[in-house]
Amino acid sequence: MDVFERVTELIEEIGAAGATTPEEVEAFRIRYLGSKNILKPLMGEMRNIPNERKRDFGQLVNRAKQAAQDKYDALESALTQQEASQAGAELDLTAPGEPMPLGSRHPIALTMRRIVSIFERIGFAVAEGPEVEDDWHNFSAMNTPEDHPARDMQDTFYTAENMPAGPNNSAMLLRTHTSSVQARTMETQRPPIRIIAPGRVYRNETISARSHAQFHQVEGLYIAEKVSFADMKATLLHFAREMYGEETRIRLRPSYFPFTEPSAEMDIWWGLETEHDHRITKGTGWLEILGCGMVDPAVLQNCNIDPERYTGYAFGMGIERQAMLLYNITDIRLMFENDVRFLRQFASVL
Ligand code: DAH
Secondary structure, eight states: OOHHHHHHHHHHHHHHOOOOSHHHHHHHHHHHTSTTOTTHHHHHGGGGSOHHHHHHHHHHHHHHHHHHHHHHHHHHHHHHHHHHHHHHHHOOTTSOOOOOOOOOOOHHHHHHHHHHHHHHTTTOEEOOOOSEEEHIIIIITTTOOTTOGGGGGSOOOBOGGGTTTOSOTTOEEEOSSTTHHHHHHHHHOOSSEEEEEEEEEEOOOOOOSSOOSEEEEEEEEEEETTOOHHHHHHHHHHHHHHHHOTTOOEEEEEEEETTEEEEEEEEEEOOSOSHHHHHHTTTSSEEEEEEEEEEOHHHHHHTTOOTTTOEEEEEEEESHHHHHHHHTOOOGGGGGTOOHHHHGGGTTOO
């Protein structure tokens, strides 16, 4: 067979070729376009062709090469299309979308935000202070000098360097209450002062289902001219009703704190209907929510506020306890374990 016929035959062969799988398309490429393709040896025949026919032969071989390239491109794109439509067949475009996974707010954050926003709506501004605090702001300024027996009420973590020296005004410690923010605010602001201070506090306590060595408090402070105990009572009643419902009743019991005089503890009426109510209220129906009182004149004096001219009230409340009441959480330790099975349950709460 003459080489002209051989090439013409190959062009027909290429035209008729089909390939539907990736393997077949690849075999086609190797046969006609690969480095050892079937057209190469035919090009070698050139030197045996008489001069006047060399040009025709060259053109014929080029047609064969072009045909191979065109065919290969066509087979390739048919294959890609086929793959795409197969993938499409598995996609149900009418299926509902996959939900985006949403995080959740921590119950402590939820409770804290709720408390803070109740007070913000009646004009209290958020104030902050450091968690690693000095002895002055945590204790002495708050009318709890060194050797004051009330220091025993709050077991303190001192930072290591200050341990041997024992408490003095500059000893550093982890704040035991957010009342330290009262002293910090009074140093830098003049009355009228109306602040709310949420934050984390620490006490050297045995960890159990009911108490933890770290927890959160919200502190409140209002100082102006002629602030009275009745003002405090009305504000706290408003808070209790916003937090626990319009019908909520409160009672104030006399108490003692070094930084207030007189001092009180506020209970809310929880009820005594279920056994659970009996247990958490110790059979009284009342639940203690916060400590409060009229700011002791000595505290005002420590912070350079004239106690002859100004009076004020202050209060402090724990957050975990209230979060446990709101969300029926029975063990405080759950709050600090970051177990997603616990946290996820708050995903729908804003
Ligand atoms: N600091 C107190 C505590 O941690 C709570 C407290 C009581 C804060 C009375 C106050 C207050 O501001 O007036 O137990």
